[in-house]
Amino acid sequence: MITKGIKGEKPTIGENTFVAENATLTGDVTIGKNCSIWYGAVLRGDVGAIRIGDNSNVQDGAVLHGTLGVSETVLGEYVSIGHNAVVHGARIGNDVLIGMGAVVMDNAVVPDGTVVAAGAVILANSVLEPGIYAGVPAKKVKEGSEKITKMAHDNAAGYLEYKEWHK
Template sequence: MATILPYRGMEPRIDPDAFIAETAVIIGDVEIGPASSIWYGCVLRGDVNAIRVGRNTNVQDGTIVHCNHDPNGDYRETGGGMPTHIGDNITIGHMALIHACKLEDDCFIGMRSVVMDDAVVESRAMVAAGAVVTPGKRVPKHELWAGTPAKLQRQLREEELEYFAYSADQYAKLAASYRS
């Protein structure tokens, strides 16, 4: 059974239709939407701010998701710091690091990539495997960013964009088979 822990009175809220692998750790102010999946060895630690995961999103094995605190006090009172928002229909590849950023619906995050504080990956954009999106960067719609630090490589092809939806749906089906 997964480790699901409260922190300072904040209980994780997980849709009953989500799949959480046995070795995943979910802590504090975390919400996970329907048909989403958090795979083996993932840690989502909502201790110093909020983490939100939409519907039909897969967070693959070994991924770490965290947020950033508000130096002026408790984020629940000040509204400060940096939460992590992960939208709908997203694939986050194995061993990614997602920290205090925003991933818009229908984007794709490659394996072992890093998306840092206050960065935004727009809808239908892709961060390549191993890329590092540095703080405050914006990865625009329909673009592939790669490298360290990540930079624009090219525009995405239509078949790549179609794969994003396919990947999210395949992981939702796989998660459903694990739940049954």
């Protein structure tokens, strides 16, 4: 993995967390326990903190960043950030799936038990309700439910196994 301290802040990584050899972690990044940061992911905590809760994953090519003086990035527990997704200064709850290639912009709030579909764009300052969101800009296409929460949770739980194959 590539790590770099920025302005005296260095990434910290929780126990039993897998970070791929070519993932990049810079600055104020804190990763919880049992997480996985996959190949080519970039977590750039130079202008705002990045906090990742336990049992979460940031998949291949995804980017987490923020905007100086505006936003930091916070992920809850059992969160999956899909391949090539961008989370830019947003707050993501627990049991959330951000689909492949999706974009979540500054100060957006994605609550517990929510799925953002592949390719969707959540605009800056959006405050979502639980459910499934799709489109550009994203709109709610399905109300939240225990089934959606379980689907998002189970996706993240699967990565707890996958990361063991790569250690």
